[in-house]
Amino acid sequence: MLExxxxxxxxxxxxxxxxxxxxxxxxxxxxxxFYNGMLDGWNRQARNDTKAxxxxxxxxxxxxxDPYDPFTIADAHAKVxxxxxxxxxxxxxxxxxIAQATAYPGGRLVNILxxxxxPTQTILELPTAILGQKSDSADTEGYIPAIIGTRMAQSxxxxxxxxxxxxWRDANGTFDxxxxxxxxxxxxxxxxxDNGQIWIPLDKLRExxxxxxxxxxxxxxxxxxxxxxxxxDDKHLQGWIYKDEKALLKELDDVIAAKKGGSKIIYGLLLxxxxxxxxxxxxxxxxxxxxxxxxxIALGMTRLRVVSIFTIEGSAHSLxxxxxxxxxxxxxxxxxxxxxxxxPSSVDQAGLAIGDSISPFYSxxxxxxxxxxxxxxxxxxxxxxxxxxxKMNPTDxxxxxxx
Amino acid sequence: xxxxxxxxxxxxxxxxxxxxTEFTALSNINLTFGKGEFAGLVxxxxxxxxxxxxxxxxxxxxxxxxxxxxxxTVNTLSHKEAAALRNYGIxxxxxxxxxxxxxxxxxxxxxxxxxxxxxxxxRKKAVMEALDWVGLAxxxxxxxxxxxxxxxxxxxxxxAMVKRPQLVLADEPSANLDSNNSHNxxxxxxxxxxxxxxxxxxxxxxxxxxxxxxxxxxxxxxKVESDxxxxxxxxxx
Numbered sequence: 001m002l003e004x005x006x007x008x009x010x011x012x013x014x015x016x017x018x019x020x021x022x023x024x025x026x027x028x029x030x031x032x033x034f035y036n037g038m039l040d041g042w043n044r045q046a047r048n049d050t051k052a053x054x055x056x057x058x059x060x061x062x063x064x065x066d067p068y069d070p071f072t073i074a075d076a077h078a079k080v081x082x083x084x085x086x087x088x089x090x091x092x093x094x095x096x097x098i099a100q101a102t103a104y105p106g107g108r109l110v111n112i113l114x115x116x117x118x119p120t121q122t123i124l125e126l127p128t129a130i131l132g133q134k135s136d137s138a139d140t141e142g143y144i145p146a147i148i149g150t151r152m153a154q155s156x157x158x159x160x161x162x163x164x165x166x167x168w169r170d171a172n173g174t175f176d177x178x179x180x181x182x183x184x185x186x187x188x189x190x191x192x193x194d195n196g197q198i199w200i201p202l203d204k205l206r207e208x209x210x211x212x213x214x215x216x217x218x219x220x221x222x223x224x225x226x227x228x229x230x231x232x233d234d235k236h237l238q239g240w241i242y243k244d245e246k247a248l249l250k251e252l253d254d255v256i257a258a259k260k261g262g263s264k265i266i267y268g269l270l271l272x273x274x275x276x277x278x279x280x281x282x283x284x285x286x287x288x289x290x291x292x293x294x295x296x297i298a299l300g301m302t303r304l305r306v307v308s309i310f311t312i313e314g315s316a317h318s319l320x321x322x323x324x325x326x327x328x329x330x331x332x333x334x335x336x337x338x339x340x341x342x343x344p345s346s347v348d349q350a351g352l353a354i355g356d357s358i359s360p361f362y363s364x365x366x367x368x369x370x371x372x373x374x375x376x377x378x379x380x381x382x383x384x385x386x387x388x389x390x391k392m393n394p395t396d397x398x399x400x401x402x403x
Numbered sequence: 404x405x406x407x408x409x410x411x412x413x414x415x416x417x418x419x420x421x422x423x424t425e426f427t428a429l430s431n432i433n434l435t436f437g438k439g440e441f442a443g444l445v446x447x448x449x450x451x452x453x454x455x456x457x458x459x460x461x462x463x464x465x466x467x468x469x470x471x472x473x474x475x476t477v478n479t480l481s482h483k484e485a486a487a488l489r490n491y492g493i494x495x496x497x498x499x500x501x502x503x504x505x506x507x508x509x510x511x512x513x514x515x516x517x518x519x520x521x522x523x524x525x526r527k528k529a530v531m532e533a534l535d536w537v538g539l540a541x542x543x544x545x546x547x548x549x550x551x552x553x554x555x556x557x558x559x560x561x562x563a564m565v566k567r568p569q570l571v572l573a574d575e576p577s578a579n580l581d582s583n584n585s586h587n588x589x590x591x592x593x594x595x596x597x598x599x600x601x602x603x604x605x606x607x608x609x610x611x612x613x614x615x616x617x618x619x620x621x622x623x624x625x626k627v628e629s630d631x632x633x634x635x636x637x638x639x640x
Contacts, residue, residue: 002518009506291499291501292503294501295497297486297489298489298497300486301518302482394463398497
């Protein structure tokens, strides 16, 4: 304990030099937590939104369906197995049918995916109830309501109430075309259910494509996984493949992981600057305080103890930085968490689920691991220069002779 | 007990590397110091005074010969054993005081005791007693930077004496002090030498210090030139 007592006494005695180092380290410390918290917050927010708007708690895909291969879309559909029908009726699971199509907004040509979904579904956040509402106009027979996202509306220059000509090929490969009416424009943080997509009632799309009772995939509600597990047929339905949350969110997880890798470089640099300041101080201390080291040894202190004092002195910077960082960092980080970080609209176009603002999430594990990282790294950089003390001749040290 | 041998040097030789050759700082030194002696090593710069004090203080070891200090052979001590010898048996007083600048006067004196196992109350009493010896009890909370040179050296004496060592080594203790302070410092040490029966060995070339010494050992080119004992001095102080 004597080493700690003396180290802290020296540290506080050094005054401004100590506090400059501690301030730099506390900034690095808070920024690391902020960066990690922002990515974790984005991750949580993106995962939650993607689940709520697109994935549900899992999906069951037609075995030919590959969302990243447009050539599979035309064939990736089949009749919904009879086993699922009662569950569909109970809204435990909802089918989605996809057809490739071309839209002609304002005379231009836009490739789209025409997606059919039941208006009564409540599994996804999509405002599909609007698709079940009747038209106010006289032509109720030919009325096909559609919902689109804000990104689609912006790129196709569409607004609520607009009619768009849509052309598609039915199950027999025959071209057909109808007008759909934009009944609502929804705003979502999940671009993968927005860009280039028009959602219409499932029955209409089945009728238009001559694919009665068919679906491309089915979205599962919150409790459906347990039902599947209880039945034991989650993996073996002929022609259908079960995709769990992990598989559906893999792309998102990969993006977050890549982002975290990039951010590690940034906060690694910040930490390196702070640690360099400590290292520099340690080297300078040992150079400038040779007489003090010699005095310690002359007064009966072992070299190991002197090394310990200097190492503790250096690493104590990190403890003070954590304390100082907590004083100014906690209120700041809490304020940012409450208000969120506004995201520029350009980020919205990047194909990633990002809201108007991100609320950072600071987990205890993340904070603890950051504290451990800062303390261990500062202890190491504090120790490295102090090794010279053990090689120092005490008589030379007492004379303040160059090491 | 007056004749108890505290330090015994047998054919002590110390050489330092100097480029491709060696420089002999001490050559065949044979000396003994008894308990309660107030002795000085005198001689010009480079005569080997500080080197000899460093060997006696177990901060250095002889190249040849044997140095026995408080019953321990310095040549064979490990770093840890040498540290223990200095911690419990030897006090040091330096020319440049070597006070720890970020500590108060009290902390500086207390430092010597922190390395020993001593209770808080006992330690505090010992520190205040040591500061009383040197007349600085009222400056206990001051920083060394606020003290004069003489006061700093008195703090250094208190630090050396607080653990009541058997041997105090003072390397040119008056070199940075004016005449009044030099007398004052040496008188303080002389008084402590008498009151506590502590052995003092100085290195000095200051005539003001020399007049207080009971024994003067003259060194020249690393050899003992003369060893004058039983001097008439200010022993009555």
